[in-house]
Amino acid sequence: MESVRSPAAVPGVALQDATPRAGRSMSGSEQRDAPVRELALVIDGVVCGACTVAIGDRLRSQSGVRSVQINALTRQALIEFEPSRISAARISELIATLGYSPRASDAPSQEQARRTIRKALLWRAGIAWLAMMQIMMYAWPAYQTAPGELLPDHAFLLRWAQWILSLPVILVAASPILGAAWSGLRSRSINMDVTVSAAIVLTFVASTDATFSGKGEVWFDSLSMFVALVLTVRYLLLRGQHALESRVERLSSVVAGQAKRIVIDSTGAERVESVDTETLREGDLVLVSAGAVVPGDGRIEEGHSALNESILTGESMPVARQSGDRVHAGTVNLSAQLRVRVDALGASTRAAEIATLMRRVSAARLTAIDRADRWAPYFLAGVLLCAALGMLYWWPYDTDRAMSVAIAVLMVTCPCALSLATPAAMLAAVGRLARLGVYLRKPAALVQLARVSHVVFDKTGTLSADALRVERVFLAPGITLSSSEVLQIATALEGQGFHPIASALRQHPEVQRGLPRVTEQREIPGVGVEGTVAGRRYQFGKPAGSSILPGGGVHCELRNEQGRVALIEFSERIRPEALDTVRALNHAGLHVSVLSGDSPEQTRRLAHELGVDGVSGGLSAEDKLAELRSLQHRGRVVLAVGDGLNDGPLLAGADVSAALVTGAPATQATADLVILGERLSSIAMLRKTAQTTIRIIHQNLVWALAYNVVCVPLAVWGWISPGWASVGMAASSWLVLANAWRILRMPAESRATAET
Template sequence: MMISASLSPDDLPALDEPEAQSGFTEWRGEGEALSRLRLSGLHCAACAGIIERALEGQPGVLSARVNAAAERLQLRWDPRRARLSELLARVRGAGYGAEPDLAASARELREREQRRAVWRLFVAAFMMMQVMMLAWPSYVAGPGELSDDLRRLLNWGSWVLSLPVLLFSAGPFFTNAWSQLRQGRLGMDVPVALGIAVAFIASSGATFDPAGPFGHEVYFDSLTMFVSFLLAGRWLELRARHRVAQELESAVSRLPDLVERVLDSGDGRSERVLPSRLRPGDLIRVPLGAAFAADGRVAQGSTAADEALLSGESAPVPKQLGDAVVAGSLNLGAPVTVRVERVGADTRYEAIVRLMREALDRRPAAALLAERVAGPFLWGVLLLAAGSALVWWHIDPARAVWVAVAVLIVTCPCALSLATPSAWLAAAGHLARRGVLLARLELLENVARVDTVVLDKTGTLSEEGMSLQQTGGESAWLARAASLAAHSQHVFARALVLAVPADERVAADPGWQGVEELPGRGLEARDDAGRLWRLGSQGWLGGVAPEEPAQLVFGPVDGPQRLTLVFGERLRADAAEAVARLHALGLATLLLSGDAPQRVHALAARAGVQRAIGGASPEDKLAEVARLQAAGHRVLMLGDGVNDAPVLARADASLAMGQGALLARSQADGVLLSGRLGDLAHLRELAVRTRRVIRQNLGWAAAYNAACIPLALVGLMPPWAAGLGMALSSLFVVLNALRLQKA
């Protein structure tokens, strides 16, 4: 069944059907399911604890973890003892929105939340301007110029105009505050709602009874201004958070809704099916501009694919007959037919989706600390406000209420709770676009502290396959040898073909006839004159020199002339430049490999790596990393093989190559999908910038509170100024973090 993009309370029971849950739920056994949900209405770190408390302790709930910055809930529950619809109703009962974490519903949830936020802001701002017009005469009139009757009439008008602000615009503050108090937890909305309520009640008392205990001064203008400023700040903050969510979501929401599968009838007929119904061996037609629904190979036609999801590279990648295509990449060239090889959870696309969801579900230690501190901090805020009101009641009773309201508003730690997660999420979105996916957001902090980079060799510093290193003898025959090598898929033959431009190979091709490949020897064929040529091992061509394992010889069988071809590992194109950048950033480099020491040292010299160790077993690699750590070094490990998994787990920070083994990727803190070693240096630079931005955010939040709390306590900051300062403080933190998206 299809899930509605916007679920009403009546629609919630539909989520209890397993088919409806398949898009956002994993079943990990008979008694355990893991559901990922998108939340709305969160404004601070304390909101996470309120939602968790609403769920934990409920029958069938195994655990509930909320990431407030990412607005996501990871819910582990027992389908035998609980219904998902009831658990979502609990979240909504706590005052927050909850939807399945699906692209369509999440997008609709964001749009609906933004529309409501804009309307509330519009009503508050419009009424604020009207109230300001009515309040203006009281500010500018001289003594005796404004009669008491006219002043009371203006106050009554302000009271009427403030009602929509109180009942509609400020409604979420009261709803959330009440839900938080019912749950026995304090959130940011409690002091805000309390401040708004106290200000309105006191102003109403002054309006109805100017000679009463609240005095004759009204502050409806401050009230409406405060609500407007706070809603404006939250709307801009909401836009910023949604922008980060869209960046991350766009990288994992590219599968088509329906796929054209070719039937086995042989007459070319096809049917439209869901991607989940595809099976290995199926033939699917992929039209121009559509996404590939599964991993497979081109079976008919040729095209180009946008694989930015996998590599961060925007340039289209040519795809010829037999070339591999991956799910989630876009078909940009022409319609093609693809033979499906991997579907569903086995595809590389799904691995990326799981990785990014796990990263967003994780709550770093800094975020957990903020959530633990938020509750006690808010209790302190309430006690401080009550104490200030008590003191001012003895100094100047007319100002006691306003001082308490200002203290309540100015001390809300919104900026403090957003300082770290907003920066980490912005940096994670930027890296995702470059093809660097973080499995743990703490990687950014750890990479900023490392001083040594340990690299694996094969598949990491070097690419898969070989490259032509040097030639000897009849060099004029190189293009002719490459034209013969084009008939083989041997690793050396492919390397030779790549070393010679296609036009030169075509021009040198004598029209080979009777091409035959002999296992363990090489290729032989006759040219247009009937002369027999061979490309293969030296002994096969009658050579007397000792055999070299990485060497081929090419020449005619009936002649003494020979072309010698020496092959070696192919260093990644940007390896030397990337290593130089790492050194410029103050990092030491070490090449650690199980390959022969001679080849390891040779490759390290070509790449510019400072130190190399060859012939290392997995135990040796682990011991070397442990030795570095014992000496006080912080290690970043980059690897790709199964034997790298223990080292990746032991290192202070770790990255796995995107094409590496699944075990290596599961043990790493992130995945270098792009395969570009230059992104390793970029990650280090961005991690240092992220740490700097976090410190700026924390410094700003601390400085703001240190400066404004005393002003509020001594009565120099009215409530509207406190609201403006609070909104601008949170907005500064979020906008400062968003700079990392363009780093």
């Protein structure tokens, strides 16, 4: 961070009501009932856990701020506040007064600004590296000659050359670090920039004094190397942060541009008009040409094509979609023209929901991170104290060694590998899960996910698709109509309805040949639909008696004035990846159960096809919860997977829960993880990813603690020079990051499934 920005410069944050409302204090009940808003910010200038503690403490002290979550690695913040007591602009102003630069994470495209920030940081790192190489050349003779061999005039000129070359390092390369440290000190908080700046300033001042006085050692080479390494580590972290921001931004703006709306005039004639996507309304019929982006969530009314849904699911392979199927904003139509009836736009689309989910994930934190961040200021203060005590101890004996000890202590711990150990692994885990099509809503769930021993599935909509398919047509005795004609009449009566029965009929091959004309069509609540076809009155819907017949399928009846014409049997479709997912879970040693509210016979039949032994059907939401409690009472750690409203209690009671993004919003809000698209197979990789993440976090913490426990005392006793301290600092940080990025290189899900 180079400058403190005023709140007026914060993009995307409204400035009205900048001052909290004055007057009487609110009662406890009023506070609970007050409307709450969420503010998602990216806070530039955050470099460590101490920064998040300083910002969090300042905001939590304000009346009207309910909660604050800040992730130091992603710089994402999620703040809940009461607009009636404090405004978004006031929150941004408070952050800016601490020396940080907040900006709205959902502001218009800031890719150019991010690119400028990266270039500036890379340019400063380049200056530091270039200066370091030149300084090393002038410092090399002093290392290669014995005391007294180098002529005083030559030594003086070499030191002056190093001093001049170090000025760009101080004035240009390190200026953002020094500015951030000054802002932290002014706000009475100690962050990592304070200790880094202390090392830089102390090294430069001591070396400058030795240069001008001609006495003592100079460490310009160590100074330039230290700054170059710090800036390089920060550049690598910044690239990861900006990649996450760009991903959220793409999801938030996937449908910007033009759309083709189909308009039907009073004469029934159609015309196509090009409009901005912002002007579309729910219920509009749009034409999506090959190569065009779907402008909103909706259902295909006509046509079939292949769509690229990678923006939502991460899966690059095209997905076939046809009449009756749902499509989503931001997906790309690859082949044939489609007619889509739009039913969700803007913030209501799945892409927008995923973007919001990603912002929550980016700001969320593990309890371990909270503890580490809370201790970060004390650790940094301890580093400063160790450096001061080491210098004071050695000063009476050898001033050069005293300065060297202080500089080495400050350099060897900054940036501290401890501050990167957990966040780096968490960021990699979030990225890994996103590639699998899973978004982690609650990071704390990773700990329990690594211990899962039993997986419980809901049936309908989870293991089986919501869509039905036509299984068989039973003609009544004496009926002369063919099965194809029965299906065409039934489809014509259903029209373009969104009911699963209507969708299943429209997708049948016999229906594609054409439909008869229907007149006097009307819906009979609780029964079905009726209308006149070819002069005869037909009714299609629920048969007399139960709609669930002994065959186990769902049945609908077509009737006319004389009685039953035909019975159409529909069956559920098992999700394509369900069988492989269950096999992969069994191969991993996990127990699998199916709990469903559908009839026991239907549930047992599906479980038999999948090879699942533990199965219970005909369950209410309370019954599912009771079954879950029974498993937990037997010592099982349970992952529950569902999608419906009736799965809410099950997901809430499970040790870990996952909801499909196609499910009810309330169910997603209860779940710890949300699974995108139809990638059910990603469930088989969840536990392995969680176990790897927890293991790497432990490895990073052990390494970081061991590094500090060993290196700090060695530096205090003068056994580590400033040059080696800067190398050790960079090596420890890079080792932690490299270990965390191993999570991203885990085998792909398809490979894991293939092994089963």
